[in-house]
Amino acid sequence: MVAPETGSGSSLYSGTVTIPTYSSGGTYYLYDTTRGPSYIRTMTGNNGTSLPGSYITDSDNNFTSSAARAGVDAHYGQILTYDYFLNTHGRNSYNGSGANMTSTVHHRSGYNNAFWNGQQMVYGDGDGSTFGPLVELDIAAHELTHAVTEYTAGLVYQKESGALNESVSDIFAVMVDRDDWTLGENSYTPGTGGDALRSLSNPPAEGQPDHYDDRLYPGSCSPSQSNDYCGVHTNSGIPNKAAYLMAAGGTHNGVSVSSIGRNATERIWYRALANYFTSSTTFSAARAGTIQAATDLYGSGSSQVTAVTNAWAAVGVG
Ligand SMILES: CCCCC[C@H](S)C(=O)N[C@@H](Cc1ccccc1)C(=O)N[C@@H](C)C(=O)O
């Protein structure tokens, strides 16, 4: 007999959280059947490389063991991000039709990354110096957004389309983890306070460019893992800054942008991703796509279209 339950969990970064769980034979699982998909589940890789690994279980539906904490964070981030795409954008799971979702934590040993592998989300524990466990909310949202991108635009993970792919994941990550404009602030360099892996409000604060003229590999570049596919995690700072300016406003490189707020910004970027971006979309084409999306939603000559246009101009695109 299996039944949906409501459990609690001690997370690493979000305190104590209430989460749907499943019970079977007196054992509880990080397994949610209360949403669209048949299941949304979080597994453990037991510090190995096999996926999806094994279920994370608990005997009393209070997932408080230290081994379970990363799983509680990843599960919580997974369901919050599912809810975000459904409630804000009407999208049921990453494929739009309720695909099941799986996350696996404790992948490898001391692994300083998290990723979407085409089928599921995968999270490392970090080495304790560069990263703590990479399971905080904005990381889950970043990774699940890669799945959404894969099922919509399919932006190729290299050069400008790859930087845009990374940027789209960062933009929706800060829309889900809505209380700041930074990414990885809780898991990055646990020994250093006040920093983050990336900042959308001020990309250069964390080593990213915020203008097209400062992009990495402006000339020819042969994409490889060693050059981060021509700098996808660096050049994402440029569209990231544009999205920030749309939402929050500001004057950048002498160009003033009037704020249109987070709600209009996320709607514009989602419509552009789902309707206008393709596998080879460049920054310039992303400018055109977001202007078209803003026009569709708010009308030509609207303050939203003006802000989108000015935000791209402020980062030297268009
Ligand atoms: C394994 C191959 C590399 C995949 C890169 C994944 S999509 C990725 O971009 N991961 C994020 C994780 C993240 C997200 C938000 C905040 C903190 C960390 C990422 O940015 N990884 C960095 C460390 C990188 O790969 O350079």
Ligand SMILES: [Ca+2]
């Ligand atoms: Ca954040």
Ligand SMILES: [Zn+2]
């Ligand atoms: Zn990524």
